[in-house]
Amino acid sequence: MTLRRTTALLSASILALALMPLGAAAADPAADDGNWPMAARDHANTRYSGLNQITAANVKDLKPAFTFSTGVLRGHEGAPLVVGDTMYIVAPYPNYLYALDLKQPGAPMKWRFEPKPNASSQGVACCDVVNRGAAYADGRIFFNTLDNQTIAVDAKSGKEVWRARLGDINAGETITMAPLVVKGRVLVGNSGGELGVRGWLTALDAATGKQVWRAYSTGPDRDVLIGESYKPYYAQDRGKDLGVSTWPGGAWKIGGGNAWGFVSYDAETDLIYYGTGNPGPWNPEQRPGANKFTSGIFARKPDSGEAAWFYQLSPHDLHDYDGVNENVLVDLSIDGAQRKVLLHPDRNGYVYVMDRRTGQVLSATPYVHITTSEGVDLQTGALKYDAKTEPRAGEVVRNICPASPGGKDWQPSAWSPRTQLLYLPHQNLCQDAATSQASYIAGTPYVGAEIKMHPGPGGHRGEFSAWDPVRNTKAWSIQENFPVWSGALATAGDVVFYGTLEGWFKAVDAKDGKLLWQFKTGSGIIGQPISYRGPDGKQYIAVLSGVGGWAGAIVAGGLDARDGTAANGMVNATADLPQQTGMGGMLYVFALP
Numbered sequence: 001m002t003l004r005r006t007t008a009l010l011s012a013s014i015l016a017l018a019l020m021p022l023g024a025a026a027a028d029p030a031a032d033d034g035n036w037p038m039a040a041r042d043h044a045n046t047r048y049s050g051l052n053q054i055t056a057a058n059v060k061d062l063k064p065a066f067t068f069s070t071g072v073l074r075g076h077e078g079a080p081l082v083v084g085d086t087m088y089i090v091a092p093y094p095n096y097l098y099a100l101d102l103k104q105p106g107a108p109m110k111w112r113f114e115p116k117p118n119a120s121s122q123g124v125a126c127c128d129v130v131n132r133g134a135a136y137a138d139g140r141i142f143f144n145t146l147d148n149q150t151i152a153v154d155a156k157s158g159k160e161v162w163r164a165r166l167g168d169i170n171a172g173e174t175i176t177m178a179p180l181v182v183k184g185r186v187l188v189g190n191s192g193g194e195l196g197v198r199g200w201l202t203a204l205d206a207a208t209g210k211q212v213w214r215a216y217s218t219g220p221d222r223d224v225l226i227g228e229s230y231k232p233y234y235a236q237d238r239g240k241d242l243g244v245s246t247w248p249g250g251a252w253k254i255g256g257g258n259a260w261g262f263v264s265y266d267a268e269t270d271l272i273y274y275g276t277g278n279p280g281p282w283n284p285e286q287r288p289g290a291n292k293f294t295s296g297i298f299a300r301k302p303d304s305g306e307a308a309w310f311y312q313l314s315p316h317d318l319h320d321y322d323g324v325n326e327n328v329l330v331d332l333s334i335d336g337a338q339r340k341v342l343l344h345p346d347r348n349g350y351v352y353v354m355d356r357r358t359g360q361v362l363s364a365t366p367y368v369h370i371t372t373s374e375g376v377d378l379q380t381g382a383l384k385y386d387a388k389t390e391p392r393a394g395e396v397v398r399n400i401c402p403a404s405p406g407g408k409d410w411q412p413s414a415w416s417p418r419t420q421l422l423y424l425p426h427q428n429l430c431q432d433a434a435t436s437q438a439s440y441i442a443g444t445p446y447v448g449a450e451i452k453m454h455p456g457p458g459g460h461r462g463e464f465s466a467w468d469p470v471r472n473t474k475a476w477s478i479q480e481n482f483p484v485w486s487g488a489l490a491t492a493g494d495v496v497f498y499g500t501l502e503g504w505f506k507a508v509d510a511k512d513g514k515l516l517w518q519f520k521t522g523s524g525i526i527g528q529p530i531s532y533r534g535p536d537g538k539q540y541i542a543v544l545s546g547v548g549g550w551a552g553a554i555v556a557g558g559l560d561a562r563d564g565t566a567a568n569g570m571v572n573a574t575a576d577l578p579q580q581t582g583m584g585g586m587l588y589v590f591a592l593p
Contacts (some may be wrong), residue, residue: 034533075548189259230328347406523584
């Protein structure tokens with residue numbers, strides 16, 4: 001592992017911190033009650049803990065406090081929740097929900113809820129049978145199952161309150177995302193873009209489970225919930241029924257745009273923000289047009305679902321870049337003016353700083369090596385594609401950077417208001433691609449591309465970077481051998497945590513990236529670390545270990561390393577991972593002695 005420091009930039013950043021007020025999040029992350037009630041801890045998606053007992057000076061003394069086996073050996077991408085004296089964990093399929101008693105030594109199980117999802121859902125899951133976590137509100141735990149059910153469970157007793165079926169596995173639909181509860185609405189989106197599933201975000205009544213609204217990502221305005229309040233900043237996102245007219249024929253009906261990432265909410269603007277997935281199929285020549293409203297960001301009213309604005313990050317997405325990555329809501333001083341911004345590190349390789357009121361792009365800066373585009377026009381908002389790397393049927397196009405998982409995939413970043421840095425777990429991958437005609441058959445792959453990924457410049461396959469969104473540059477970056485597929489956690493002790501595919505759980509200095517502590521877990525880490533205050537008043541750090549997801553598919557799926565096209569080409573880049581880690585499913589919790 002190598003560490004690159006940009007000393008001058010760092011010194012400037014520290015000086016600036018002394019001269020300006022700290023950046024605040026839309027939901028103040030500094031007001032930390034010690035709980036972790038949703039996957040990102042707060043509605044602003046900061047993944048920041050205001051607890052500060054664990055510091056850069058003492059983190060080297062961290063020791064395991066307790067462990068817990070989930071009994072599942074697939075990819076563990078979830079974030080544990082902590083509410084009061086109880087921790088809640090959702091496992092990958094079969095989606096067991098556990099409650100652990102933090103008051104007792106070793107945190108024994110209080111109860112286990114078994115939702116019993118349909119086993120056939122495993123066969124249509126794109127990229128492992130993962131689950132990204134649950135949400136707590138009003139005495140209930142809300143979580144999703146792989147077979148498209150959202151379930152409310154009483155947090156104390158573990159008894160089912162209601163369940164709602166939202167999709168159809170026979171059409172290829174699954175649900176892997178963590179729900180978000182906003183103003184009595186449980187927000188849930190679907191997966192399945194690689195199977196021609198039409199994407200949507202649905203709001204359920206938190207008390208009853210009844211559907212309040214559903215907003216599709218493709219189709220006529222009435223389906224997309226576009227009305228008089230819709231005011232996109234850029235001209236190309238305006239017009240009637242763009243969700244139909246920017247597609248050939250009826251292709252929008254099987255066009256993707258799934259909402260399987262994280263949802264944010266700003267109470268001041270009263271808007272939710274979320275990204276939409278890739279259009280289907282991957283072969284872009286089969287779907288001429290901009291393919292609205294895929295691979296972009298929606299802002300909507302939570303009560304009605306009505307769209308306020310949309311911005312398309314990758315129009316006519318050429319490389320499966322999606323737009324589902326998290327949107328972190330903070331207030332920053334940009335060009336001398338205080339702005340309410342949205343930070344979005346996209347798969348297309350750019351970190352976007354956007355005005356979250358209007359959808360205007362204030363900056364879009366590369367954070368990885370890019371050969372697929374030549375920048376973003378800030379006047380028009382347009383991504384400027386590079387024709388040399390555009391897929392062409394019957395031809396192998398080489399050196400496509402970033403690869404289809406993007407500069408950063410689903411793995412969520414963390415924001416620290418103390419350092420004003422965004423901490424990015426990401427990959428350094430490129431690919432060669434050959435496209436072909438894809439035929440649509442419900443519930444089967446609808447891709448039309450053969451991919452082989454490989455390491456990007458420098459030969460390392462992953463990085464963990466600190467990004468300065470005011471100066472639009474990396475403050476520091478750590479190179480990792482494999483893609484960094486875990487989430488990030490930032491704390492008020494100026495310590496940042498993340499995990500590696502080999503199974504190392506690491507703590508680094510938030511200011512300069514220096515490695516402070518590491519612990520080897522039993523399996524690769526793709527989970528989202530959290531911090532909480534226990535009933536004893538101590539600060540704890542928790543993370544799920546269990547390799548899988550797209551990056552760990554070769555291990556979790558038992559794939560043949562000789563087939564470089566397996567897992568949509570990821571195996572070509574991670575063929576040596578089985579020699580570094582094995583399957584697992586374990587919670588690790590750490591504390592100071």
